[in-house]
Amino acid sequence: MDERLKAFERLLNIMDDLREKCPWDKKQTLESLRHLTIEETYELADAIIDNDLNELKGEIGDLMLHMVFYSKIASEQNAFDITDVLNGICDKLVYRHPHIYGDVVADDEETVKANWEKLKLKEGKKSVLQGVPKSLPSLIKAARIQEKVKGIGFDWDNAEQVLAKVNEELAELKVEVDNKTDRVEEEFGDVLFSMINYARFIGVNPETALERTNKKFIKRFQQMEVIMAAENKSFDEMNLEQMDVFWERAKTIVG
Numbered sequence: 468m469d470e471r472l473k474a475f476e477r478l479l480n481i482m483d484d485l486r487e488k489c490p491w492d493k494k495q496t497l498e499s500l501r502h503l504t505i506e507e508t509y510e511l512a513d514a515i516i517d518n519d520l521n522e523l524k525g526e527i528g529d530l531m532l533h534m535v536f537y538s539k540i541a542s543e544q545n546a547f548d549i550t551d552v553l554n555g556i557c558d559k560l561v562y563r564h565p566h567i568y569g570d571v572v573a574d575d576e577e578t579v580k581a582n583w584e585k586l587k588l589k590e591g592k593k594s595v596l597q598g599v600p601k602s603l604p605s606l607i608k609a610a611r612i613q614e615k616v617k618g619i620g621f622d623w624d625n626a627e628q629v630l631a632k633v634n635e636e637l638a639e640l641k642v643e644v645d646n647k648t649d650r651v652e653e654e655f656g657d658v659l660f661s662m663i664n665y666a667r668f669i670g671v672n673p674e675t676a677l678e679r680t681n682k683k684f685i686k687r688f689q690q691m692e693v694i695m696a697a698e699n700k701s702f703d704e705m706n707l708e709q710m711d712v713f714w715e716r717a718k719t720i721v722g
Contacts, residue, residue, distance in 0.1 A: 478531065478532070478535055479535060479549065482532070482535050482536060482539050483539070486539055486543075492536075495536065495540070496540065497537060497540055497541075500533060500536060500537065500540075503533070504530070504533045507526065507529045507530050507533060508530065510526050510529070511523070511526035511527065511529075511530060512678075514526050516675065516678055516679065516682070534552070535549060538552050562586065563582075563583055563586050563587075564579075565582070565586075566578075566579065566582070580614075580617070580618045581618050581619065581620070583618065584615065584618030584619050585618075585619070595615050595616060595618070595619055596612060596615055596616070598615070599611050599612055599615060604674075606659075606663065606673055606674055606677065607674050609659070609660050609663045609673075610663050610666075610667065610672070610673055610674065613663065613664050613667055614667070617667075623664070623668070625668070626665065626668035626669055629661065629664050629665045629668050630665055632661045632664070632665075633658070633661045633662055633664075633665050635661075636654065636657045636658045636660075636661045637658055639654050639657070640654040640655055640657070640658050683722075686721045687714065687717045687718055687721055688714075688717070690717035690720050690721045691710075691713045691714050691716070691717035693717075694713050694716055694717060694720075695713055700713070
């Protein structure tokens, strides 16, 4: 037997054992696993950002277990089992890749994405945006919305146009802030949406970019705290200008 199939069969057998014999595993439901799966997904994302391939291997395993767990619970409810899940995704992939499994020609990524969205509409979806999960974090959701509408041709022609839109939205935000209107939040949202759009045009994943900046800030700030502690300094006895001296020193240490 293929080593991959043996490994997957082993996981399925272990899942059967745990569901039958382990008090904790026996208690779990689809609902109780949901928040754990979300947590595991974020841990997977951290491993990717950190380029920690050993950690990534473990996190992939954790998520694989969750998928098997959901399928096991569903099989107990006579809804579906892991075989249905795997056949379902295989059938979907074959159907949505007619350039591989059919006679459609698609020589570049953009054509593949456009065909993908058109095929999904043929499957009965009423909107191009129907597949965007409601519970996605807003930044990721904005990026997915923009990718979706791009697939059917609703998009800017080039990055310069998008940057002009960013500047336009910034100007509109400034007007609302200066006038202290109740439209500040709305205009701020428009600025973020246009910035995410610009990120897409220049080949930047906005979620990844922001998370890298978060991590960089945390590292620098914590290094600043270390330097201050070594010199018996505290935040409450310094102004911003004095703090900035320690901030610049921290940057030279951790980058």
